[in-house]
Amino acid sequence: MINSKIARIFYQISEYLLMKDVAFKPQAYERAARLVESMEEDLEEIYKKGGVKALMEIEGIGQSMAEKIEEFIKTGRIKEYEKLKKECPVDLEALTAIEGIGPKMIKVLYEKLRVKTLKDMEKAAKAHKVQKLPRFGPKVEENILTGIEFAKGAHGRFLLGFILPLVRKIEKRLKDLDFVSEAIAAGSVRRMKETVGDIDILVVSNKPPKVMDFFCAMPEVEKIYAKGVTKSSVRLDLGLDADVRVVPCESFGAALQYFTGNKDHNIVLRKIAQDKKLKLNEYGVFRGKKRMRKAGIHVHPVRPRMSNGAGSAHANEKKIAGKTEEEVYKILGLEWMEPELRENTGEIEVAQKGKLPNLVKYGDIKGDLQMHSEWSDGVHSIKEMAETAKELGHKYIAITDHTGELRIAGGMDERTILKYFAEIDKVDKALKGIRILKGLETNIRKDGTIDISDKVLAKADIVLASVHSNFKMGREEMTKRICKAMENPHVDIISHPTARVIQGRPGYEVDFDELFECVKKTGTVLEINSYPDRLDLSDVNIKRAIEAGIKLSIGTDSHSKNQLHNIELGIAQARRGWATRKDIINSMSYNELIDFLDKHKKQ
Template sequence: MSNQELAKILSEIASFLEMNEIAFKPRAYEHAAFSIQSLEEDVGEIYKKGGIKALENIPGVGRGIAERIEEYIKTGRVKDYEKLKKQFPVDIKSLMTIEGVGPKLVKKLYQKLKIKNIADLEKAAKTGKLRGLEGLGEKSEQKILKGIEFLRQSHGRFLLGHVLPVARKILENLRALPYIKQAEAAGSVRRMQETVGDLDILVISNKPDKVMDYFVHMPEVQGVLSKGPTKTSVRLKIGADADVRVLPPESFGAAFQYFTGDKYHNITLREIAIKKGYKLNEYGLYKDRRLVAGKTEEEIYKKLGMNCMDPEIRTNSGEIEAAIKGELPMLIGYDDLLGDLQVQTDWTDGENSIKEMAEAAKKQGLEYIVITDHTKSLAMANGSDEKRLVKQMAEIDKVQKQVSGIKILKSAEVNINKDGTLDINDETLAKLDVVGASVHSSFNMLEADMTKRIIRTMENPNVDILFHPTGRLIQKREPYKVNIDELIKTAKRTKTILEINAYPERLDLKDEYIRKAVSAGVKLAIDSDAHSVAHFKFLEFGIAQARRGWAGKKDVINTRPWPEMLKLLK
């Protein structure tokens, strides 16, 4: 069975329950879905080892949800889910990918206009039928149509955070086979690109037929597109396509290089090869039809007169020139983070307690976390006012005495008002160890106004970090219009840290903006934006994003011990 499949079912149950206006349960199902999606081990294996008790040990999975998971493992279905789908026969997952469309609106659209899918929604918006519904007008129709167009532009691509766990599971199973010497993922997964088109897997084996037979019957596979002795293509259950290629050892490095570098990186590399009298393709580097390199990537790059660069930066954005000059950046490592500067708890919209989050972070190898629950303007997240924030500070002191080996720092994710002021007074902010600020409302401002709004916030001497600086949700919401160059200049001037939010649907800042910030000498923070104990694993995606933006360890403040990190703040 697929963790992704199960997570989808639980997430949809959450949405259906919200459509029925059932309190509390939707959040529980949503958190369970997040946890299962983040698991490295297959849920079926967890159940096989420890039964329903083992399922209850998964973060966010209580007895009731564990019973639904057990039912799915045993029967391949969840009766409650099927009943809900009969009640609301809509493509809820697709409809809710449109910005501004949530469960309650889906219910209204179905009950009033019998809208079941995106095609129905688009037709209704184009013919002006939506504006007749309570709470919707012409602006709402235009926003929905814009959201549908935005979704189309990203069609056929999948979030790295959804694909990578599946890719790793496939590789783990392939590598366990005695007739496979090596198996690796290439392409956009190896480059840790924020979205993935398809999955490229390269294998060394002297029994290609056995490899292909095994691959097409893997539990992650939905259907076979083509099958051959050296290449097989399948459609995975998560919706993405995957190719497996079996290669001879002498060509593996050439194929690894070819299928990793993006199109423009490879074009430039081939042009350099031609100028040097070589021919380069996925089978090797040739001189007068004689193979001169191909076993490893390193020997190919060396023959072409350059150092081998990290996969994340193979995008033809200056890495080849840097490699030739011997000036490649020393990128931040995947084990370099010591702390996480954005962590939510059950005080607001998180799932777990302060203590549970601290213990989970410690298990993840972190030395400190910063508690950043939401503030009062975000009522939907049960945001705290000044009085409640002070109460939470006392609670953190209490928990700190109970948990050893990890430092818990006091903070808040303070909401930025429309005029750039904050929704918590300066007197309270001054009591916190760290202050993070973010935009959660009024996204549709003019660029000049949004830029002015955020700059005013950054100029507040209490504000240390600007969280998710552009507000984007990948494949769901475009970033708000803001002059990023002006924000970077202001960050440098005010010593404001810019966040790289590692949540798979955010990855905000974008890699190109990270590179600009690094060039300007602006310091960064990589944060998980964890809302559950399972979310600390997201830090890997933030580190990958930083690497794609050429950031080094020195550029990221939470690579330092917490006392040193605090000294870098305002």
């Protein structure tokens, strides 16, 4: 699918045009990029069916954008993009990934210091050349070096939300083959970790060579590293590596457990097995015959083999588990653990006691409590967002467009907000089968006040408050800032509570112990923002919040109807943080949620 490539180019054209101070067009390209990136339909397939006309039928894609998509499909290039790159030949993607570095700063760095790459920037900053530039200074230079180190730590990993649609597609293709009975992605994908290094797919099939042929011939395969009888390794066009392994049915559970990981979790399991005089590996759980005879167990001299003929045990060992994960864990004296928990953060010890939490299920969430429409910086109308949410099975949503001072995101003034509320009420009344809450995502000013008057906030059903600026405040000052915002009785939820951007910037400093006390005192909710590069709160902080008795919400922060499916990422993050259904307010029914919000406002 070429959507990601076109979206990447559109994002970069937007950045280049910002460098040149071009009006309006940068925003148009960014909106088009966001739309294309979130689409499930392949643009190339749409074009094949109806050409430019079919592309223009996509809401948000005009003639100019459609023609550029056509140009890329036909030639693999977009002339305007190539021209802009020649004018300023920099690694725009790498440089803009540094927190605080925007297009105009990159232009200055290129013109004055010939900075083209991350390496060039690091060299210039370490030589203290950056701080000598007008409007840069020592603090900017220090922040650049910090940002570069942060970016290095993210190298080679991909956002889960970015690669998950492709993984699901590959899984389905394999499952649909007549000669495949099971296909599932293991590793960090199955654990729903926020970033993924590579993809591991396990398959059960009676025709391994055919699986290898099919896998290596997929259109997304850019390079084949190795192609064997039961295992193949490739590079996908998204830039990450993928392995497929065919395993025998009788070892599938053991293989799935082993390749799901994580490594530390598996090390502890192997130690438990050793303490029980057992051997655990990807082929199964084994016990020596002598020990089994002492236990009165009769064994047959069968040597288990993998489908490629490789032996998995010595002749004096007998496989006693391996077909399912459940039997592997059971024979080790453990409850089966949800994949999202397997990080060696206490889950094994709790499983030994039989006290694992009943995690929130993917079907438990009844609504989405953060999204944006065309009233601020979203792509689609309120009605379109609601209709898509209804198709996904939601019973309610909150439309939470930006307010006042966040001008870059189309923040609404108070007069516009009242018209916006009227539109939400109109759509809510007309659309059956789903309820729409009148929401706002407000800004927490530096002094902790909210950028919209209480008079207007009182008219909203639900109010989110967010830090969108001044991220470098000290820990104590930032904590006081957020606590003051929570003291406003109209503020229901603190959204993306640390403002982190995965692979972009670390979260701001905040004292969570004090923050949790403020949350409990005011009855405020903390959000799990499920936008792919946020997933904020982190799994670690979710677990801390739950232990402190804090209520949580999940919001996709969608800016397009095509992003609403990201609710899955937020639920996964909640599960990784050991959250149960009762911990998440949008597991409530609509009436229960309204009662909860009303009680909070009266608190």
